Amino acid sequence: MATEFHNLQELRHSASLATKVFIQRDYSDGTICKFQTKFPAELDSRIERSLFEETVKTLNCCYAEAEKIGGQSYLEGCLACATAYIVFLCMETRYEKILKKISMYIQEQNEKIYAPRGLLLTDPIERGMRVIEISIFEDSGSTSSSSTGSPSSGTAQ
Amino acid sequence: MRRSSAYIPVSTAAALLVTSSTLFFVFTCPWLAVNVSPVFPPCVGIVFLFVMANFIMATFMDAGVFPRANEDEDKDEDFRAPLYKNVEVRGVQVRMKWCASCHFYRPPRCSHCSVCDHCVEDFDHHCPWVNNCIGRRNYRFFFLFLLSLTLHMVGVFSGGLLYVLDHPENLWELHNAVTLVVMSVSALFFIPVLGLSCFHLVLVARGRTTNEQVTGKFQGGVNPFTRGCCQNVQFVLFSPITPRYTEKLSERLPLHIQPPFHQPESHKLSQTLPIKSLEEVDAPDSKGLTCPPPLPPKPDPVLLKNHLAALEESLLQSRALMLSGHSMNPLQTSESPTKVLYQVPRDQMVSRISPLVPQEHASEPSLLQPENHAIALTLNSRSLSLKHSSRRGSQRAEIPHASQSVLSGRTGSLSYDSLLHPAGVQAAFLPMDPGLSHGCVDVQRLPARNCSPVFMHINREPSPVRYDSLPKPLMSSIQERREPDDKDKPLQDSGIYDTPSRRSLPQDLRGLSSSRGPTPPAYGSREFLLSSAAYGYGSRSHLSSSSSSSLTRAPRTTGSPLHFNRSLSPSIYQSLDRQSQLPPSTLPAPLPTSSYGPQKALAYTRGGERPEPEL
Numbered sequence: 001m002a003t004e005f006h007n008l009q010e011l012r013h014s015a016s017l018a019t020k021v022f023i024q025r026d027y028s029d030g031t032i033c034k035f036q037t038k039f040p041a042e043l044d045s046r047i048e049r050s051l052f053e054e055t056v057k058t059l060n061c062c063y064a065e066a067e068k069i070g071g072q073s074y075l076e077g078c079l080a081c082a083t084a085y086i087v088f089l090c091m092e093t094r095y096e097k098i099l100k101k102i103s104m105y106i107q108e109q110n111e112k113i114y115a116p117r118g119l120l121l122t123d124p125i126e127r128g129m130r131v132i133e134i135s136i137f138e139d140s141g142s143t144s145s146s147s148t149g150s151p152s153s154g155t156a157q
Numbered sequence: 158m159r160r161s162s163a164y165i166p167v168s169t170a171a172a173l174l175v176t177s178s179t180l181f182f183v184f185t186c187p188w189l190a191v192n193v194s195p196v197f198p199p200c201v202g203i204v205f206l207f208v209m210a211n212f213i214m215a216t217f218m219d220a221g222v223f224p225r226a227n228e229d230e231d232k233d234e235d236f237r238a239p240l241y242k243n244v245e246v247r248g249v250q251v252r253m254k255w256c257a258s259c260h261f262y263r264p265p266r267c268s269h270c271s272v273c274d275h276c277v278e279d280f281d282h283h284c285p286w287v288n289n290c291i292g293r294r295n296y297r298f299f300f301l302f303l304l305s306l307t308l309h310m311v312g313v314f315s316g317g318l319l320y321v322l323d324h325p326e327n328l329w330e331l332h333n334a335v336t337l338v339v340m341s342v343s344a345l346f347f348i349p350v351l352g353l354s355c356f357h358l359v360l361v362a363r364g365r366t367t368n369e370q371v372t373g374k375f376q377g378g379v380n381p382f383t384r385g386c387c388q389n390v391q392f393v394l395f396s397p398i399t400p401r402y403t404e405k406l407s408e409r410l411p412l413h414i415q416p417p418f419h420q421p422e423s424h425k426l427s428q429t430l431p432i433k434s435l436e437e438v439d440a441p442d443s444k445g446l447t448c449p450p451p452l453p454p455k456p457d458p459v460l461l462k463n464h465l466a467a468l469e470e471s472l473l474q475s476r477a478l479m480l481s482g483h484s485m486n487p488l489q490t491s492e493s494p495t496k497v498l499y500q501v502p503r504d505q506m507v508s509r510i511s512p513l514v515p516q517e518h519a520s521e522p523s524l525l526q527p528e529n530h531a532i533a534l535t536l537n538s539r540s541l542s543l544k545h546s547s548r549r550g551s552q553r554a555e556i557p558h559a560s561q562s563v564l565s566g567r568t569g570s571l572s573y574d575s576l577l578h579p580a581g582v583q584a585a586f587l588p589m590d591p592g593l594s595h596g597c598v599d600v601q602r603l604p605a606r607n608c609s610p611v612f613m614h615i616n617r618e619p620s621p622v623r624y625d626s627l628p629k630p631l632m633s634s635i636q637e638r639r640e641p642d643d644k645d646k647p648l649q650d651s652g653i654y655d656t657p658s659r660r661s662l663p664q665d666l667r668g669l670s671s672s673r674g675p676t677p678p679a680y681g682s683r684e685f686l687l688s689s690a691a692y693g694y695g696s697r698s699h700l701s702s703s704s705s706s707s708l709t710r711a712p713r714t715t716g717s718p719l720h721f722n723r724s725l726s727p728s729i730y731q732s733l734d735r736q737s738q739l740p741p742s743t744l745p746a747p748l749p750t751s752s753y754g755p756q757k758a759l760a761y762t763r764g765g766e767r768p769e770p771e772l
Contacts, residue, residue, distance in 0.1 A: 013416040020229045027246045027265055030382055031279065048421045069396050077395045081301075084210035095397040110412055118418035128223040128278075128402040130261060131230065139416035 015118060015137040023056065023132035033063035035124070035132055042136060047117050055109055055121070056132070059102065066098035099125060163272070167216065167288035173346075174212065174306075177339050178205050181313050184335040185320050193319055201312045208309050211302035212287065219401045220292030221278035223267065226260040249381035266382060268368050278399075282367040291367075294401075297393050300361060303354040310350060314343045364389040 021043060026036045037056045039049045072094050080087050106123050114121055114134075122133035182205075186198040242253045242262045253262040256269050259276045263269065268280035270290045279293035291299045317340035324333055360370060364383030369375060383389060 015414050015416055022230055025264065027244050027251070030246060030384075031264070031266055046418070046421065048423070067397060067399075069391055073397045074395050076397070081207075084206055085214055085298075093398060095400060099400055107410065107412075115412050115414045116419045117421075118414060118416065120412065120414060125400060125402065126224075127226070127230070129399075130223065130226075130264060133230070137414050137418075139418060 014140050016140040018136045018138040021134045021136060023134065025130060032067055033124075033129055034060050040134075043119070043134065046119055046136060047114070051113055055113070058105065059124075059132070062098055062102045062105070066095045066102075163285070163288055166285040170286045171212070173342065174208065177342050178309070178313070180335050181316065181339050184332045185316055185339070188320055188323075188332075189316050192323065193316075197316065201309070201316065204305055204309045204312060208302060208305045211298045211305055214298035215284070215291065215295050215302050216287040216289050218289075218295040218298060219403065220280075220290040220296075221294045221399065222273075222290075222292075222401075222403050223259060223261070223264075223276040223278060224403050225258075225275075228260075230261065246381040249379055251381065266366060266369070279366060280368050282371075294398055296366075300357055300393060303350065303357055307347070307351055307354045310343045310347045314340055314347065317343070361390055361393050362386045364392075 019042065021040045023035050023040065026034045028034075035056050037053050037060075039052055043052060076087075076093055103123050103125070106121050110121050118137040118139070120135040120137070122135070124130070124132050127133055182198065182202070186201070190198050238255060240255050242255070243250050244253055244265065245251070246265055251265045253265060255261075256263050256276055258269060258274060261276075263276055264278065266279045267276050269276045270280065270283050272283045273290050275290075277290045277292035279296070281291040281296055281299070283290050284299065287299070287302075289295070317336045320336050321328075321333065321340065324330075327333055328337065357367075360367060363386075364380060365375065369380075374380075384392060
């Protein structure tokens with residue numbers, strides 16, 4: 001209930017989700033995974049353009065690297081065929097390794113750059129690689145409630 | 158859930174393949190090993206193993222299914238969004254269609270499988286013989302399955318032929334008979350399998366999918382997705398396998414997002430000039446939430462959004478005014494699913510309300526003080542709502558009416574809360590964004606989320622229109638706007654990539670809306686929603702009785718019982734689906750088997766998808 005909130009907040013500032021911005025895919029080079037680097041207007045007041053562009057460009061590079069058809073992908077393909085695809089059960093493919101790297105990168109970016117600005121990047125893989133979702137939070141301000149409230153801490157439903 | 162009859166073709170195929178091959182190995186191979194070559198049976202065995210491996214991979218591997226979009230992503234798109242969105246791929250204009258089931262614009266080459274009821278990346282077709290969609294992730298396995306099966310059939314048939322020719326007598330003896338049966342099965346299915354293999358060889362060489370070939374997408378135009386024959390083959394066979402999109406991901410560390418937030422330098426400077434900042438901030442807002450490639454014009458979605466946001470604010474503030482004798486957050490003393498007034502520092506207030514305050518009210522921020530911001534916001538938003546209502550002539554009377562009715566309705570169902578949440582339960586929105594929690598946060602739960610923020614206090618501001626909480630007649634009107642999708646569907650993708658066609662509301666469907674109660678304005682948009690919400694609000698009793706079923710977001714999670722028209726999620730439109738189902742006229746006689754996504758014409762092969770593996 002509402003009264004339960006007060007004990008958690010006390011005099012703290014709190015954040016609430018204001019809106020979400022979706023960075024769409026850039027299909028100008030075909031169906032390779034690439035996101036638009038166009039700076040959305042909603043972030044204009046929240047983050048520097050250069051930081052945002054750097055994040056997206058790094059992500060694009062990582063995805064391009066993952067989808068590159070070269071020596072390692074040939075090797076993986078041939079090995080998979082030779083082992084009747086059992087190798088997929090044992091080994092992690094290069095793409096999966098790069099995806100893990102990307103997810104670490106996004107986590108790090110969130111911690112260092114986006115969270116202090118009240119933003120949150122969502123890994124595109126969670127959205128089917130269609131969009132990069134950026135949640136924009138706003139400061140809902142500190143509360144100076146005079147209500148007593150119940151001592152139990154409220155929990156999310 | 159698929160019907161059990163969907164498993165018949167795949168079971169038949171698997172059974173035939175395994176049985177025939179086993180019989181061949183048992184009855185014919187011993188003689189072949191001795192009399193022809195000892196290498197012959199192992200080669201056939203290896204090829205058979207390859208066939209089975211590819212068959213299993215094609216059957217069980219996720220084709221590249223897109224998870225459905227969250228409501229947050231499509232809240233701007235569902236209303237009045239054009240059916241098609243143009244995007245340029247290597248200089249060629251490609252049309253992305255809005256998927257009504259999955260709630261996003263389908264990426265290029267993506268298509269919605271009506272059998273499986275999901276969108277698949279680089280959709281090729283739905284193969285009943287493996288009971289799976291063939292798409293980006295498993296196309297190579299399907300292709301290799303076809304090639305290897307052809308080879309296997311050749312091997313089995315030739316081995317059997319050698320045996321039979323060497324034993325012309327005693328044709329009805331067991332070994333002979335079995336070999337003959339196996340030979341005839343392989344001969345019977347060899348032609349269709351060979352045909353299909355050749356067809357896919359051509360497709361791979363040209364860089365097309367079956368869907369594109371069958372619907373004639375590139376007949377007159379250029380295929381922007383081809384990279385040349387060799388590169389295409391290389392792409393199909395050796396490109397890295399993309400990840401599953403629908404997998405549950407590993408847990409991440411929770412992230413703390415706590416104000417005060419760091420502001421960019423440019424923004425800090427702009428705050429010293431409030432009027433200018435309002436101008437700057439206001440203008441970019443008009444570009445809308447996302448910045449997609451140029452779209453056909455929408456009717457001022459940002460204005461509508463601002464309008465709604467303003468209305469909400471005004472309702473919010475009016476309530477705050479009523480209870481202003483109490484604490485700063487009077488709403489928090491009332492029922493839980495309420496919004497909290499933004500208690501922002503003054504310097505942030507300017508930018509905060511700038512989306513709401515148009516340029517004409519630039520002087521308003523000077524009135525703001527933390528203790529009076531509630532009142533000021535009310536004034537601002539009301540003036541805004543009036544400003545916007547003047548643009549929507551018919552809305553003028555309704556918006557102040559809404560405000561009045563809210564003011565007068567302090568308690569009971571006629572509160573602004575029930576305007577926003579007629580269901581009265583904010584928990585209904587929980588599935589929308591699992592990354593947030595409503596109310597107080599249970600920190601222990603958060604590690605289960607990915608990059609989930611930890612909030613000390615969470616009040617999720619509802620999206621300007623929470624349409625799953627809107628009265629059902631409104632929902633029905635919204636859904637009716639999707640009905641043209643039905644009419645479009647049989648003809649969809651039948652032409653080359655061309656200019657987008659705007660979704661329009663057919664005249665005959667407007668009469669349908671009138672049968673559902675008070676008729677809202679014919680154009681489907683937030684403006685009519687707002688007006689309907691405002692006036693329908695006062696007459697909720699008879700509106701609810703005229704509602705129709707399943708018009709909320711429920712269809713998002715439930716699969717449609719239809720198997721012939723999956724692109725439309727609400728099952729209520731079954732009758733409309735049947736009416737709108739048109740025979741695919743552009744293609745020759747359809748075949749009874751396999752459905753290639755929404756298209757039903759399968760004349761690309763004479764035998765259809767029947768690579769009956771016989772051995």
